[in-house]
Amino acid sequence: MLGAIEAGGTKFVCAIGTEDGKLIKRLEFPTEIPEKTIPRVIEFFRAHQISALGIGSFGPLDLNKSSDTFGYITSTPKPGWVNFPFVETMIEALNVPVAFDTDVNAAVWGEFLFGARKGLASCLYITVGTGIGAGAVVDGKLLHGLSHPEMGHIHLRRHPEDQFAGFCPYHTDCLEGLAAGPALEKRWGTKGTGLSEDHPAWGMEAYYLAQALMQYILILSPEKIIMGGGVMKQAHLFPRIHQKVEQLSSGFLSLPAMKSYIVPPMLENDSGIMGALMMAKEIYDGKKCKK
Amino acid sequence: MLGAIEAGGTKFVCAIGTEDGKLIKRLEFPTEIPEKTIPRVIEFFRAHQISALGIGSFGPLDLNKSSDTFGYITSTPKPGWVNFPFVETMIEALNVPVAFDTDVNAAVWGEFLFGARKGLASCLYITVGTGIGAGAVVDGKLLHGLSHPEMGHIHLRRHPEDQFAGFCPYHTDCLEGLAAGPALEKRWGTKGTGLSEDHPAWGMEAYYLAQALMQYILILSPEKIIMGGGVMKQAHLFPRIHQKVEQLSSGFLSLPAMKSYIVPPMLENDSGIMGALMMAKEIYDGKKCKK
Ligand SMILES: Nc1ncnc2c1ncn2[C@@H]1O[C@H](COP(=O)(O)OP(=O)(O)O)[C@@H](O)[C@H]1O
Ligand SMILES: Nc1ncnc2c1ncn2[C@@H]1O[C@H](COP(=O)(O)OP(=O)(O)O)[C@@H](O)[C@H]1O
Ligand SMILES: [Zn+2]
Ligand SMILES: [Zn+2]
Numbered sequence A, B: 001m002l003g004a005i006e007a008g009g010t011k012f013v014c015a016i017g018t019e020d021g022k023l024i025k026r027l028e029f030p031t032e033i034p035e036k037t038i039p040r041v042i043e044f045f046r047a048h049q050i051s052a053l054g055i056g057s058f059g060p061l062d063l064n065k066s067s068d069t070f071g072y073i074t075s076t077p078k079p080g081w082v083n084f085p086f087v088e089t090m091i092e093a094l095n096v097p098v099a100f101d102t103d104v105n106a107a108v109w110g111e112f113l114f115g116a117r118k119g120l121a122s123c124l125y126i127t128v129g130t131g132i133g134a135g136a137v138v139d140g141k142l143l144h145g146l147s148h149p150e151m152g153h154i155h156l157r158r159h160p161e162d163q164f165a166g167f168c169p170y171h172t173d174c175l176e177g178l179a180a181g182p183a184l185e186k187r188w189g190t191k192g193t194g195l196s197e198d199h200p201a202w203g204m205e206a207y208y209l210a211q212a213l214m215q216y217i218l219i220l221s222p223e224k225i226i227m228g229g230g231v232m233k234q235a236h237l238f239p240r241i242h243q244k245v246e247q248l249s250s251g252f253l254s255l256p257a258m259k260s261y262i263v264p265p266m267l268e269n270d271s272g273i274m275g276a277l278m279m280a281k282e283i284y285d286g287k288k289c290k291k
Helices: A034-046 A086-094 A103-116 A175-179 A181-188 A200-220 A237-249 A268-290 B034-046 B086-094 B103-116 B175-179 B181-188 B200-220 B237-249 B268-290
Strands: A002-007 A011-017 A023-030 A053-057 A098-102 A123-128 A132-138 A225-228 B002-007 B011-017 B023-030 B053-057 B098-102 B123-128 B132-138 B225-228
Touching: A002 A103, A002 A268, A011 A034, A011 A268, A023 A034, A023 A268, A034 A086, A053 A086, A053 A103, A053 A268, A086 A098, A098 A103, A098 A132, A098 A268, A103 A123, A103 A132, A103 A225, A103 A268, A123 A200, A132 A175, A132 A200, A175 A181, A175 A200, A181 A200, A200 A225, A200 A237, A200 B200, A225 A237, B002 B103, B002 B268, B011 B034, B011 B268, B023 B034, B023 B268, B034 B086, B053 B086, B053 B103, B053 B268, B086 B098, B098 B103, B098 B132, B098 B268, B103 B123, B103 B132, B103 B225, B103 B268, B123 B200, B132 B175, B132 B200, B175 B181, B175 B200, B181 B200, B200 B225, B200 B237, B225 B237
Parallel strands: A002 A053, A053 A098, A123 A225, B002 B053, B053 B098, B123 B225
Antiparallel strands: A002 A011, A011 A023, A123 A132, B002 B011, B011 B023, B123 B132
């Protein structure tokens, strides 16, 4: 048995599953301060015999294995989680190998392995929810570099009719500050769920998201783009985004047919937890081989 | 002996070298129409016994091995080179395995293998010359996806004092249209070489380049950034760019010290040809193994 955690800013998902990707058991609870949340996590996994654990977590994270704070959540605005030693805490409590990556890298990994992969070596997953973040697979592996990407914080050209200041605590009007769920809500004075399909909010939303996708395409050239998160539940955003990406790339890039290129998650709400489960499998396989 | 070509929009560089990266012979000539240029290339390599050839070429290129036009230069504005079957032509003439990639991927590969690599798994090379392009190494390998990246054509926020329309034939005011050598020349009415160090041109140039680097950093997270090409011969651009990238990332990303993070090429003008030579080595080694 393997363990998986999807640690989100709003909720935690914990699951037990098999090496070939069957979820056996799953538990969700809200994200509170670590002192409340972590004991629930440990209790859940202690009730099962797991041989490895995969974690996809909200960030920013320290993923640098030679750093003193490897495995920490670093500078999050989330109360109580700044400098939380996630990996260390889980190893101490459960005594199993722990794989650790961003929530969006876990999600892209799940989608890549179980959904998008057929014949592809790369893909990108972007979530548009409370925040905006993206993870990527390049040449069959999760993208890392100096650190994990922070694709939600790129700067875009503003929509000419957008008067909203922006809502990112770091950059005010980066992509996340202009197009995440809370930005939508602040700009229009009501949550996305309360705006009808013909509201101008959605044209503007698609304008920003399409522009962001174009930056990702020009820089990373992913073979598929998966868009998830609460805001993307508005299914009419897909054709809007397709049309705008087509417009932006026309005469310059030849992209696949939009309907199969920019798509919703195949695993629906399980992309992240399935990716984390497969991260657990890989760290377990890796340790076995070393013995 | 191995062969290497750096095919630029302005000039071709042909070279013969050894497997461990010693250049034995090297010839440069201007890029004319293929009917004039290619016979010179073939003549050069026929005079030597080469066992493989690496090509780093101006693009866009078709790098998709399962495509009918694999190995072609595709839609370039360069007269005569549209749909030129580069790989096919060289294989027919020389009967050796041919490795093919963009000029900037060849350059980043040369820099990665001989310059920047120590202890790193990733880096990015951007050239600011007649055009702007960038190549990247991710996890020790050249970055490819759907196609090669087109990082020179991202959109940026305009400098508030910039009245220049832009000069990209595809997008008017993308990065290349605002900051490549010809854009500088059109905006200020004189070539970059004719502008003094305290001319406002350079603050604006650094503004656009730093903004572009930030997009690359947020999306790819490279461990090192190498800036080459004619415009970057203006060495005072480096401290200007360092300062602006520092400003843009401050309080959000922790980047290495700028002086060692954003640097000029270590191989000076040989990044591309050395990378192409190593591409030849790899395709040769690959074919040997298969036998
Ligand atoms: N159906 C919907 N339509 C538009 N916005 C939605 C919808 N469902 C959730 N949202 C918005 O998405 C955000 C929550 O994103 P979600 O991905 O569900 O969670 P989180 O990002 O916290 O993991 C909130 O800002 C919410 O208003
Ligand atoms: N020292 C310099 N200072 C500023 N601009 C320069 C300098 N040298 C070349 N350039 C500009 O760079 C461009 C040529 O770029 P280069 O990298 O040399 O060639 P290419 O991109 O064609 O391979 C021209 O627009 C030229 O004006
Ligand atoms: Zn931001
Ligand atoms: Zn352009």
